[in-house]
Amino acid sequence: MTLIKSISGIRGTIGGAIGDNLTPLDIVKFVTAYVRFLGEQTPNKRLKVVVGRDARLSGEMVEDVVIGTLLGCGVDVVALGLCTTPGTELAVTAKGADGGIIITASHNPKQWNALKLLGPLGEFLNDQEGKKVLAYAECADWNYPEIDHIGHVVERLSFDQQHIDSVLALPAVDTEAVKAKKFKVVVDAVNSVGGTVIPALLEQMGVEVVRLNCEPTGNFAHNPEPIPANLTEICDVVVREKADLGVVVDPDVDRLALVCEDGEMFGEEYTLVACADYILARNGGGNTVSNLSSTRALREVTERYGGSYSASAVGEVNVVAKMKEVGAIIGGEGNGGVIYPELHYGRDALVGVALFLSLLAHKGCKVSELKASYPQFHISKNKIQLTPDIDVDKVLYAMLNRYTDYNVTDIDGVKIDFPTEWVHLRKSNTEPIIRIYSESRDEDSAERLARGIMEEIGDIVKGR
Numbered sequence: 492m493t494l495i496k497s498i499s500g501i502r503g504t505i506g507g508a509i510g511d512n513l514t515p516l517d518i519v520k521f522v523t524a525y526v527r528f529l530g531e532q533t534p535n536k537r538l539k540v541v542v543g544r545d546a547r548l549s550g551e552m553v554e555d556v557v558i559g560t561l562l563g564c565g566v567d568v569v570a571l572g573l574c575t576t577p578g579t580e581l582a583v584t585a586k587g588a589d590g591g592i593i594i595t596a597s598h599n600p601k602q603w604n605a606l607k608l609l610g611p612l613g614e615f616l617n618d619q620e621g622k623k624v625l626a627y628a629e630c631a632d633w634n635y636p637e638i639d640h641i642g643h644v645v646e647r648l649s650f651d652q653q654h655i656d657s658v659l660a661l662p663a664v665d666t667e668a669v670k671a672k673k674f675k676v677v678v679d680a681v682n683s684v685g686g687t688v689i690p691a692l693l694e695q696m697g698v699e700v701v702r703l704n705c706e707p708t709g710n711f712a713h714n715p716e717p718i719p720a721n722l723t724e725i726c727d728v729v730v731r732e733k734a735d736l737g738v739v740v741d742p743d744v745d746r747l748a749l750v751c752e753d754g755e756m757f758g759e760e761y762t763l764v765a766c767a768d769y770i771l772a773r774n775g776g777g778n779t780v781s782n783l784s785s786t787r788a789l790r791e792v793t794e795r796y797g798g799s800y801s802a803s804a805v806g807e808v809n810v811v812a813k814m815k816e817v818g819a820i821i822g823g824e825g826n827g828g829v830i831y832p833e834l835h836y837g838r839d840a841l842v843g844v845a846l847f848l849s850l851l852a853h854k855g856c857k858v859s860e861l862k863a864s865y866p867q868f869h870i871s872k873n874k875i876q877l878t879p880d881i882d883v884d885k886v887l888y889a890m891l892n893r894y895t896d897y898n899v900t901d902i903d904g905v906k907i908d909f910p911t912e913w914v915h916l917r918k919s920n921t922e923p924i925i926r927i928y929s930e931s932r933d934e935d936s937a938e939r940l941a942r943g944i945m946e947e948i949g950d951i952v953k954g955r
Contacts, residue, residue, distance in 0.1 A: 496625055500615075502596055502605035505549045513604055515556050522560040522592070524627035525608055528620065529566075529590050532611075536589070538566045539645070541582045541609075543574030544594035545742045546683040546707035549604045553594050557606065558644065561592075565636040570647045573684045573707055575744035576607070577839035578654040583613035584835070585653065586646070595743035598716035601709065614836050615808045651688045654841060655695060657834060663773055664845040668852035670697030675734045676848075677701040677750070679725040681715045682708050683742035685840065692841055693738075696848060701732050717741050717748040717827060719756045730754040736851070736858050738844055745838035746827040749847065751859040759827040760786040764865055766829050766843055769850035770821045771796040777820035780813045782806070783906045784915050784928045785825030788866040804903035805917065811836045825870070870930045871937035875945055877923040881952060886925065887916055889951045890944075912936065914944050 494503040494511055501521045503513030510517065529538050540561055544550040554572075561568050569586050571579060576593050583591040589611050596603035608616050608624065616624065659666055676698050680686035686705030693700050703725055704712040714721040717739045729737040729750050737750025749757035757765075767779050767789060776796040781789050782805045790800035803813035810830060814822045823830040828838030831846065854861055877883060891905045898908040904917035904926075912931035919926065927944060931937040 496628075497621065500593075500605050500607040500621075502599070502603065504602045505552075505604055506602075513553070515552075518553060518556045518606065519560045521606060521624070521628050522557055523564060523633055524624050524630075525590070525592070525606075526561065526564040526566055527627045527633075528624045531623075533589060538590075538642075539569065539586070539588045540566050541569045541571060541579060541586055541588045541591040542594070543571035543576075543579035543582065543591070543650070545575075545596075545744075546573055546686075546709040547596065547604060547711075547742060548601055548709040550594055550709065553604050553606075557592055557594060562642040562644070563635055564642065565640045566642040567645045568642060570644050571650050572647065573687070574650050575654070575684050575688060575841070577745055577835070577837050577841065578650045578688070580609060580613035580837040581654055581657060581835055582650045583609055583611065585650075593743065597743050598741045598746065600714065601711055612836070614811060617808055617812070651691065654688065655692045658692065658839075658841045658845050659695060661831075661833060661842075661845070663770060663831075663833070663849065665849040665852060666696050669848045672735075672852045673697070673699070674736065674848065674851070675699040675701065675732065677703055677725055677729050677732055677734045677737045678705060679703045679712075679722070679737070679739045680705045680707075680744075681711050681713065681717075681740070681742055682706050683711070683715070683740075683744075685740035685742070685744040688744065688841065689738060689740060689844065692844060693848075696845065698848070701728065701734060703728055711742070715742050717746055717759065722748065722750070722756070726750055726754040726756070736848075740840045744840045747829065747840040747843040747847075748827050749858065751862060752857050753859050755859065757858060757862050760825040760868075760870060761788065761862060761865060762827040762843055762847070763821075763823040763825065763829050764788045764792055765850055765861065766823075766831070766846040767821045768792050768865070769846055769853070770831070771798060774820055778817045780810055780817060780819040780822035782810055782824050783900060783903055784870075784917075786868050786870060787913065787930060788868050791866045802900065802906075807838055809903075868930050868932060869934045869937045870928060871934065871941050873927040873929075873941045873945065874919075875925045875927065875948055877925065877952065879923050881923060883918040883923060883925060886948060886951050887918065890916060890948065893947065909940075912940055914940055916944070916948075 591609035593607040739748040829843035
């Protein structure tokens with residue numbers, strides 16, 4: 492399995508050959524490179540780094556190697572143990588650290604793990620910073636400190652309660668309104684860190700919690716990506732328990748999927764739409780941001796309140812940069828990632844849960860009724876496998892030139908906005924694939940749009 496190196500971190504499968512997988516020696520190499528990068532940002536300073544991990548089976552092993560390497564590099568460590576991605580991000584600033592490492596492969600299956608790298612603001616490294624780390628990892632001129640200058644674990648703690656307290660302290664989170672509704676919620680945390688922190692948050696908001704796959708053992712009860720095909724169990728349990736809502740998080744708790752009281756999916760794309768609806772209504776409008784592959788419903792809801800919507804390239808770091816640029820009051824990604832800057836610039840399922848329940852309490856309706864109140868769109872996701880000798884960039888450029896009469900965006904692949912639908916074409920960074928995301932008012936129309944675009948790409952490849 493190929494070791495995947497990107498600006499946000501290093502991801503790979505456990506075991507196997509050095510350089511092809513996430514082996515202990517690869518971990519040492521990339522952590523050392525990260526320390527070198529941090530040291531250049533603040534020369535002549537003793538560094539402090541926060542380390543947190545999800546509950547996957549390899550987490551303890553990877554954590555030990557990461558912390559040992561940091562200590563060997565002369566870095567002091569705040570060890571959070573089991574902690575969510577957003578919790579680790581918050582801990583970086585709360586502890587005055589110079590950076591953070593999150594040990595998680597997010598929604599990937601159990602054989603995967605990853606190192607996600609944070610800067611001093613608790614945010615992912617940008618493109619330039621990430622490339623520096625990758626370049627340093629290829630150097631062999633490492634010089635580790637002697638015994639009197641090695642690092643120490645300066646603190647071991649759980650950050651869960653501080654994270655919960657920070658969420659509940661937000662003015663937009665109406666805990667009293669939620670308590671008054673006496674909601675019953677089923678939580679599926681795929682046996683990772685969300686199984687502890689999400690029920691604790693809900694119970695402190697006066698919610699009755701039904702736990703499903705909430706033991707943080709790392710033995711994922713199903714494929715951990717929170718998409719409908721993997722969530723049939725919670726849909727059945729919500730109906731059987733006569734619950735008001737189902738809450739699903741991925742292993743590191745930065746994505747949030749919701750289930751309606753009738754067992755139907757609320758839709759990951761609409762997690763952000765609903766939370767934005769609530770914040771925009773409270774604020775009397777404002778700007779929002781999501782990535783190019785997210786639903787148009789967010790734009791329509793934003794404009795309903797007189798605000799302005801902007802799209803960024805795909806990736807949390809790109810969404811955050813655009814949010815700061817336009818002063819967005821809420822944003823995120825259509826995979827259920829809600830970013831609420833009043834707390835921090837990171838996708839945070841705890842914030843999403845608290846804002847959604849506050850909205851539901853104020854609306855006084857069922858979740859299915861709330862879903863029906865939003866502009867209805869359907870996104871179709873497809874891909875075209877090309878041969879390695881085909882220049883994918885040239886194919887995308889040809890598609891861009893075919894649609895110059897429409898609103899075309901090329902900051903991340905090619906996105907073509909039609910009057911009532913759109914299509915977004917992106918190349919894979921690891922294989923000759925063009926990913927095709929299309930959205931329209933219904934499933935058939937979205938699929939029809941994708942098929943038409945795929946046929947055009949086929950013609951371009953054949954030289955027609």
